Structures are given as structure tokens and as C-alpha cells.
Amino acid sequence: MLTPAEWGIVTLSLKVGGAAVLAALPLAFALAWVLARYRFPGRLLLDGLVHLPLVLPPVVTGWLLLLAFGPLGPAGRWLESWFGVSLMFRWTGAALAAAIMALPLMVRAMRLSIEAVDRRLEGAARTLGASSWHAFWTISLPLAFPGVLAALVLGFARSIGEFGATISFVSNIPGETRTLPLAIYSALQIPGSETMVTRLALFSVALSLGALLLSEWLVRRTPAGRQQHDD
Numbered sequence: 001m002l003t004p005a006e007w008g009i010v011t012l013s014l015k016v017g018g019a020a021v022l023a024a025l026p027l028a029f030a031l032a033w034v035l036a037r038y039r040f041p042g043r044l045l046l047d048g049l050v051h052l053p054l055v056l057p058p059v060v061t062g063w064l065l066l067l068a069f070g071p072l073g074p075a076g077r078w079l080e081s082w083f084g085v086s087l088m089f090r091w092t093g094a095a096l097a098a099a100i101m102a103l104p105l106m107v108r109a110m111r112l113s114i115e116a117v118d119r120r121l122e123g124a125a126r127t128l129g130a131s132s133w134h135a136f137w138t139i140s141l142p143l144a145f146p147g148v149l150a151a152l153v154l155g156f157a158r159s160i161g162e163f164g165a166t167i168s169f170v171s172n173i174p175g176e177t178r179t180l181p182l183a184i185y186s187a188l189q190i191p192g193s194e195t196m197v198t199r200l201a202l203f204s205v206a207l208s209l210g211a212l213l214l215s216e217w218l219v220r221r222t223p224a225g226r227q228q229h230d231d
Helices: 004-037 043-055 058-069 074-083 091-115 119-127 132-160 164-170 180-188 194-219 223-230
Strands: none
Touching: 004 043, 004 091, 004 132, 004 180, 004 194, 043 091, 058 074, 058 091, 058 164, 091 132, 091 164, 091 194, 119 132, 132 194, 164 180, 180 194
């Protein structure tokens, strides 16, 4: 069983992960739709930029966030002057870092589900008088929806496991930015904390494994997933 302090760490991690995927959802879906449906100059570059956090060292991502959203960064100054909001050393900054790291996985899962939608169904709906928006809301989105949910679950699992970008951007502050991986890292530095590390690590494994299994189940609900499973 986890202690009350450890449950606080878990609660903070869930809050950061949930905020991260909700913040990344609109952008991830828009990018997935553009990459799946359109061909244009610079598409390969856009695809590379979207997936850059997967191959870039997370510490570098955190440093770039610090340059952009820090007190002297352009986005940081704008948020502070117009809204009085600062992301530094706050759980919202941890959520931003987690969202950036989860974005590539979310885009990839959504893109695969969008590409699996039979566009002939959309064409048939438009020949029957449906507008593009009506065909999207009644055909495209429902068929791709399991893949969107899978992307959310996968992004959530990635968010709660984020470490490098978070600690570089918003540091490791108890009760504010110390999520599960940062708490495990901190406990490893303290002699005699092996029990705490074990509890938090096992909880992390169970949470991540559950998210992966749920994501896989949702992927199999998409047209492409059902076809692959039948084959």
C-alpha cells in the first residue's frame, strides 16, 4: 500500500498527465488529419518536426521550453504580461513538458486511424447531399474515434512517465512538479528508501501496462485494427 505522501505524488502525476493529453488533443488531431489527408510542400519537414521529441534528448526539449516559456522567453513574457501566468516551477509547466513529449505518439496513433477510414464512405455521403463537415462528424470521426481514444491513453501513459524535459524545465519541487518518475529519482538518492522506490516503481509499471493494454484494445476497434486482427 502507498503512504499518504506517495498517494499525493500519484495524484499529482495523474493531474499532470490528464492536463497534458487534454491540452495536446486538439493540436494532435489537427496535425494527424493534415498529415493523413493532404500532400503539400514541406509535409515531410512537418512530419519530422512533429516526431522530433521522440529522438531528441528530453533534456534538450526541456531546455528549449525554458528558452521559450521561461521568464525571459517570448512566450513566457507574453503569458506573464497579458494573463499574469507563469509556468516556471508549477505543475502546469510539468503538464506542458509532458504534452510536448506525448504529442508525437498521439499524432501517430490518430494518423493511422484516420488513414484507415474508407474515404469512399465520405464521398458517398457528399453525393447524397451531406456537407464536408456533416460527413466528418457522422462518418470520419466515429470511425476514427477508437484510434483517437487509443492516442489519448497512449499519450497519458507517456505523460506520467515523463522525466527529462520536466526536470529541465520546471525542476523537481515536492507537491508541485515532483511526479512519479521524479519522485523515484529523488528517493534513489536517499539511503534506506528502497521500499518507497519499489512501491512507486511497481505502481508505475502497473499503471503503464494497463494503459498500453487499453490502448491496444482500442486500436483493434478501428477498421485497420480489426482487419489486421482478422488476418
